[in-house]
Amino acid sequence: MFRTSDWTDQKIEVVIANLLRAGVTLAASIVLAGGLVFLVRHGFAVPHYRTFAGEPSDLRQWKGIARAAFALRGRGIIQLGLLVLIATPVARVAFSAFAFALEKDWFYVGVASFVLTVLLYSLVGTTL
């Protein structure tokens, strides 16, 4: 009736913790690097956040962000870091699905797969 945290559950949690830490560290480093490039180049320009214009289309989808980042544009690099950050919980859910499969808990493999589908729909379906 009870699920005690046995060896596998313990191990899963350690892997998830490391995954999350790596994802956040990587994302924060990329965002920081992009921020420095952005500020060196545009530090003295005046920001306009008071009125909403929406981002240009190349900073709204995967391909545009990748292109902008590899062209070493500051805003593109920041956006790439934010994509890594958004992908971190997605990777966590994907790993959980895999871990439930190792435990042969097929119901929770289904639950995790459903959550993963919703996340991928939001991330890939709307930003392609």
Added chain:
Amino acid sequence: MNNLEFTLLVASGSFMAGFLGALTGLGGGVVLVPLLTLVFQVDIRYAVGASLVSVIATSSGAAVAYLRDGFSNIRIGMFLEVATTVGALFGAFLAAKVSTAAIGVVFGLMLLYSGYTSTRTPVESPEDDHPDPLATRLGMNGVYPSLAGPKAYFVHRVPVGFGLMFGAGALSGLLGIGSGAVKVLAMDQAMGIPFKVSTTTSNFMIGVTAAASAGVYLSRGYIDPGLAMPVMLGVLAGSLAGARLLARTKTQRLRWVFAAVIATLGVEMLYGAFSGKI
């Protein structure tokens, strides 16, 4: 004000929000949007986008510490994430349909509610009674470490908790916050999960919930890199510093002060929305 000055000011403000949020356990996300809209005059859609991104960072950062303690319950979290992620998608689509003033009103009410709940001391749910058949079939009952050794608990009223979680997800997607207050309400009050387990599992779920609406926000152009950069880095650094200090500080009075700040921001937000400033 140029980009450099703006970045430094927003980063400092976000650092304070993350610091106080972690120190009081109330989360910094809920004060970020009022800070950006009321103080820095940022359009609420950009503010919500930047806040949502920082919520993912703090949730994932804090989860590392919680997971090691063995309080969070992966199965409860994963099952309820079905409700929060679908709710978050719904909330994110709703954000494009309603006016910014309406978002301001909902935000103001949410702040007042958060301020109110944070002043209450948690009431432990009654000692374990009878197992609930549905929760048992879903494998949700668990064990958590207590001073007297491992302690078993039963989970109750899964459908009510599931419904509340959909609401928590929708609020998260609409307002760009973690909505931890509603998540804890669902698990602690409705499902009778021990307080420590529900707060840590809630934190664990926040990142996944926020990621569900982040894709929609990104494709709609709500996430501005120049604004999200200082907000995300500031909140992350602040919350890590706050969590480090937490073990050595008495936070009861600070909780009251921060709750008062949250409630005041709620009133300001409502005023801003009704006077047409948001």
